[in-house]
Amino acid sequence: MVRELTTDIRDIRLVVLDMAGTTVADGGLVERAFEAAAAELGVEPGSPDHAEKLDYVRATMGESKISVFRHLFGAEELAQRANTAFERAYGDLVDAGLIAPVPGAREAIEELAGSGRTVVLTTGFARVTQDAVLAALGWRDLVPLTLCPADAGGRGRPFPDMVLEAFVRTKAAEDVRQVAVVGDTSYDVLSGVRAGAGLVAGVRTGAHADDAFRAAGATHVLDSVAQLPALLTGAR
Known part of the structure; x- marks a missing residue:
């Protein structure tokens, strides 16, 4: 209500x-940037793990991205690597005029x-x-x-x-x-x-x-x- x-x-x-x-x-750039972050950490495209993580990204749109990656990857080092890759990929997409x-x-x-x-x-x-x-x-x-x-x-x-x-x-x-x-x-x-x-x-x-x-x-x-x-x- x-x-x-x-x-x-x-x-x-x-x-x-x-x-x-x-x-x-x-236009869905968050998901595209997540693909880059997932690849950076060795998450295999098309795998159940990839699908589960992508579902979580979709469900938590709006949340701080580093918080999302901390949930997905646990260790702070992995979360920071994923976040860096995500931000870089998103920035590249922005620079491409998308x-x-x-x-x-x-x-x-x-x-x-x-x-x-x-x-x-x-x-x-x-x-x-x-x-x-x-x-x-x-x-x-x-x-x-x-x-x-x-x-x-x-x-x-x-x-x-x-x-x-x-x-x-x-x-x-x-x-x-x-x-x-x-x-x-x-x-x-x-x-x-x-x-x-x-x-x-x-x-x-x-x-x-x-x-x-x-x-x-x-x-x-x-x-x-x-x-x-x-x-x-x-x-x-």
């Missing part, structure tokens, strides 16, 4: 948006900023990959703050740390209930719920679907982040 909204929607002052799958359409904004995402961000709200972009990727994505899209100066797990003490989603870091750093809101968190995975939603955000929305442009959003406690489910400005003005 969708969680009850805890604030007047027009009072939202800070909007924390996920990147891949929410504002950025990456990402694009979700339709209407940039316009939504600009409209939110134009209405006096502060927008922060977050990711489960490492900083080097986040910066590569921002550069490829021409988004380096689009928002005043971007965060990756390392910027918030090392814990990514589903922990609330990046949301709370955005709240503390921007000082855009007086109360966490004036924060909106939007993402395409249940991990995005859960991080917003745990942070106490007043509005927590799942979007249907990425990894997870309505049931997962509702189970995680979303207040709203949207077809796309492009619908967010109208929602916050009460037009939807």
Whole structure:
């Protein structure tokens, strides 16, 4: 069941948006980069072990990538090797021009900023990959703050740390209930719920679907982040 909204929607002052799958359409690049990481560690393509690990990657979209690899490979050295290979492969795919904004995402961000709200972009990727994505899209100066797990003490989603870091750093809101968190995975939603955000929305442009959003406690489910400005003005 969708969680009850805890604030007047027009009072939202800070909007924390996920990147891949929410504002950025990456066309399955996470899975392609995982293939490279798996190969680096000797996981045989087509094997039951490969299939099991890929299923876990799909199920945990939105979680910090190093946390995913720690679960998959156990030993810290192996997890770090896999994560390095993943980030390198994803960066190469980005450099090859294989990402694009979700339709209407940039316009939504600009409209939110134009209405006096502060927008922060977050990711489960490492900083080097986040910066590569921002550069490829021409988004380096689009928002005043971007965060990756390392910027918030090392814990990514589903922990609330990046949301709370955005709240503390921007000082855009007086109360966490004036924060909106939007993402395409249940991990995005859960991080917003745990942070106490007043509005927590799942979007249907990425990894997870309505049931997962509702189970995680979303207040709203949207077809796309492009619908967010109208929602916050009460037009939807």
